[in-house]
Amino acid sequence: MKKDIFSLSEKFEKVSKEAREIFNLWNYREVFLPSIEAFNPHLRKGLKFAYNNKFYLIKPDLTSQVSLYAKKKNLRVFYISEVLKDSVKGEWQLGAELLNGKDISMHIEMLMIIISLLELMNIKEFYIDVGSLQVWKNEIGENKELEEKVFESLRKRNFEIIETLPISKNKKENLWHLFNFRGRDTNYEKLKNIVDVLNDKRIFIDFGTVRPLPYYNDIIFEIYSSKIGYYIGGGGDYLINGRKCIGFGLNLKALSLLSKSTKKEKRTVVHNYREAFSLVKNHTPIEVKDE
Amino acid sequence: MNKLRVALPKGRLFNDALSFIKMMGIQISEPEGRKLLSKNGMYEMLVARVFDVPVYVEYGIDLGITGSDVVEERESDVFIPLSLPFGKCRLSIAVPENINVSLKEMDGWRIATKYPHITKKFFDKINVDIEIVELKGATEIAPGIGIADAIAEIVEKGTTLKENHLKEIAKISDVSALLIVNRISQKTKFDLINHLINKAKEVRNGS
Known part of the structure; x- marks a missing residue:
């Protein structure tokens, strides 16, 4: 449908x-x-x-x-x-x-x-x-390969990607802190x-x-x-x-x-288009109904 | 109390997935009879088609378990914090056993698969133009009945391929079960989800 x-x-x-x-x-x-x-x-x-x-x-x-x-x-x-x-x-x-x-x-x-x-x-x-x-x-730092892996780890929220990288324990701890901050x-x-x-x-x-x-x-x-x-x-x-x-x-x-919001704008009900036209010209919201 | 909704896949992954979440501390039973939903305290479990699990998780179910093949195929916008130690298999290209062909020679071949996106991407990478026939299951019969020249399908031991006179010629990717998390739940249930991910890691690592 x-x-x-x-x-x-x-x-x-x-x-x-x-x-x-x-x-x-x-x-x-x-x-x-x-x-x-x-x-x-x-x-x-x-x-x-x-x-x-x-x-x-x-x-x-x-x-x-x-x-x-x-x-x-x-x-x-x-x-x-x-x-x-x-x-x-x-x-x-x-x-x-x-x-x-x-x-x-x-x-x-x-x-x-x-x-x-x-x-x-x-x-x-x-x-x-x-x-x-x-x-x-x-x-x-300037390590593009590391940057790629870190951002992949963020996108997936998978810290294991960082854990397997050949970087110092200290660096991993800093990244873990940021990851969970x-x-x-x-x-x-x-x-x-x-x-x-x-x-x-x-x-x-x-x-x-x-x-x-x-x-x-x-x-x-x-x-x-x-x-x-x-x-x-x-x-x-x-x-x-x-x-x-x-x-x-x-x-x-x-x-x-x-x-x-369920607020409905109050509209002036009019029954002919000439009146509707003049109200609209004055920025008045209108609703035209058939007679 | 924070409610937690989990989606598990029907089929071959279900039993392993259910025991895994129980070991993580999510105590919930399989839905009774033909029901697809069960509840226990703060936990709610939904059993869905494996291909639908990532969609449920993407649009609001907190956590799910499904195959890496399905997440890749669906390109679902979910977090993937952990791969799990079950559901191990591979997604491979198989051709009729009497044909000798290399991937590069498959230009113009018609390939039947449940994984049109992954398959197309795989062949695009090696600049081979193939035609995809998307099937929802039993792809192994497609070459035999003449609606495709080859298939891209999940292979565990290769028995189904053998029985249908097919042979594996290339691996597209390794497949395993994944723990997936809704991106909003990761934020709104930060501590609970982090606790469960750590627990899952402990269970997986056997500590």
Whole structure:
């Protein structure tokens, strides 16, 4: 049976409408991105196809897509769009990107936007885990092979991969400590400052946090709730030509499942289209009923 | 009290998986009769098809045991903290026993398998273009009845291959049972899940 696209759209519409209002309050502008991009190695995800001897991607990852158009100026944008994950299987996302930001204010701004989005959608039971790639890189050093193994171990959450590596016991102990660190206090100043400023009990420092995309630079985060078994979303900071940027994406389906608001906007009931037209011109919500 | 939901696979892995989780301290019995769910205090056990276990765990069941072949085929987004000491076998390519062929010579061959993604990836790596015929079981009969030229299938001792006049020509990967964990449960039940992983490690290492 085909899914009920109208009922799903109703849920997505409600969440999107609330999100647009919140993004506007934060002074973010909506960006409308093309569905198809010429293939570019910087673009992630999306469905690859060939047309007239050229390669293209349908609905790629939005952060990498926005970065294609990034100019040097400071930019705050949000989007609501579908992303294809290397196949015809898509996921609707809403998200934001802040291009050319500054440490640590951009991190605080992004995390505050996420919290305000979730709270205003009446989603109170959520957590945000924040991690750092730099902390791992500092511990690993310049050893690319070790880095690959450590990140594989993090992705699988399998410390045995690290245990079998030819590295000192001391190094393994340090990595084990990071692997299992989950709390609010850390020696890594940047992360500690972010968490201290936000001062929210739903935010944890978890160095075991990993993100599936390779462009992140240091701070990464994941948003989840114990009410659903998969992530609400995630994001992190990245660099475009050395300039600092940060972004996040939230799963629209997860938001619509968790959003509890039952508030229905009061609409003026009218019985003819001329009256409806004049009310709409004055931004009054209307519902037209047949006589 | 934290509830913990575990998914175990039906079939050849079930008995080993059940005794293993009991040794980990998860005291729960096999569901009665045709039921697929059993409960004991904080524990709930779900018995599912081996191919579905990673999907259940990806979308909300806290913990599961399944084969590494299935996790790789499904490309499930789950944590894999531990490989377990049972369910050992291999995923191999087999051809009719009267044919001598190397992998490189299999360009254009039709291969029957339950593992289309793994098989395709394996041949892509060696630049051999093959056609996949996806079957849900009994792939060993496919070459004999002419719907495929070869198979990619799980081999334990090789008896089924022999009985169907097939021979193994290459190993795609070693297979074993894995302990898998839902990514959100790892965060929301951090201490409990870590305790169970450590316990599983102790059981596996016999300490």
